[in-house]
Amino acid sequence: MDIGKKLQSVRKQRGLSQRELASRAGLTNGTISLIEKNKTSPSIASLKSLLDAIPMSMSEFFSSFDDENTPKYFFTASEFTEIAPQVSGDSPGASAQVSLRQIGGSSHHALLMLYETYPPESDTGVELLSHEAEEAGVVISGSIEITVSDQVRVLSAGDGYIFDSRLPHRFRNTGQQECVIVSASTPPTF
């Protein structure tokens, strides 16, 4: 809720200076400066005075923030946000071509869902998380060699996996074609 930015926006839309608006609203230019820089949280009374002078209703002012708290449930593929594979320091074979794209990129959820692309020859290296978490996935296309603890397995399209993230694990595309995996882990890195 960037009140300051929004106020400045509507003020300038009307071509008013801080002093002009202040005069009409019965406040001072300094106050408006502080509000617009979010250095103070105006009282309802003050904000109402300002909006009356513009004029704009309170609900109209705040309506622009409505989608801000509204959870976003759906994402197109292009809206997935690329996240960096967490390099585990001394992983020798780690090739950086692995693509991890998060579904619902921004806000913090209790679930981290990824669209992962493994080119041929790609390798995450050995990963392990220190905190409790569980990780699962389904292979969409291609095939991948997954190592968890002391087990190794090659999964193909349609296969799935699930394991405790604290166990050392590694993903390697040993095939000739790209492998796509959709994975989920809970909770994500907090």
Add this chain to the structure above:
Amino acid sequence: MDIGKKLQSVRKQRGLSQRELASRAGLTNGTISLIEKNKTSPSIASLKSLLDAIPMSMSEFFSSFDDENTPKYFFTASEFTEIAPQVSGDSPGASAQVSLRQIGGSSHHALLMLYETYPPESDTGVELLSHEAEEAGVVISGSIEITVSDQVRVLSAGDGYIFDSRLPHRFRNTGQQECVIVSASTPPTF
């Protein structure tokens, strides 16, 4: 904008006590009490905290006040508000039976429109305003004797008048039946 009443309304709708809501919002019960009794104007930050704890969006909260500032354009006769004839102190013949009813009673307009009823024998006495204003009207029914400055005239239904309010003027119903006048003056008493 009765913020306090509205907050209390939404709070009770959720079955929350002031202390419960305060705890969830990270404020104190005393603060909520003061806000609900309109003894303080909460900051946007505070109100946001409260609404988040309810939960309710800012725009939804303020949308209920939207019609409050919406100008009311139409009024039924029963909505006219009776206003007291301004008694000019030493007016000897002033009979108090004159009824002045204002169209659009409440808010301040640039025009004061009145529905005036003069019973037989009624008399406003001599009136005069100190500030610039103009006054006009039309007789709807009955007849009335109007004195402006040094001119006297009896008007009947359909007749009208207009004069500078600073001129001494007087309305007397010298007839046998009630007289109704619709008048307007601008600007009203500011």
Add this chain to the structure above:
DNA sequence: ATACGGTGTTTATTTTAATTGTCAATCATG
């Protein structure tokens, strides 16, 4: 009865917002 847990309200203090006056930067004018 009265002691208890719940409510909302009130008061003194602390914290925060608003004012006041000033500043430097920008811009237009002579």
Add this chain to the structure above:
DNA sequence: CATGATTGACAATTAAAATAAACACCGTAT
């Protein structure tokens, strides 16, 4: 260029809101 006017930002003071702690009230259960 110099001047005056206007802009937004800032620091110190004043005004106001938020806190914490007490208060009175109500129902009820010991």
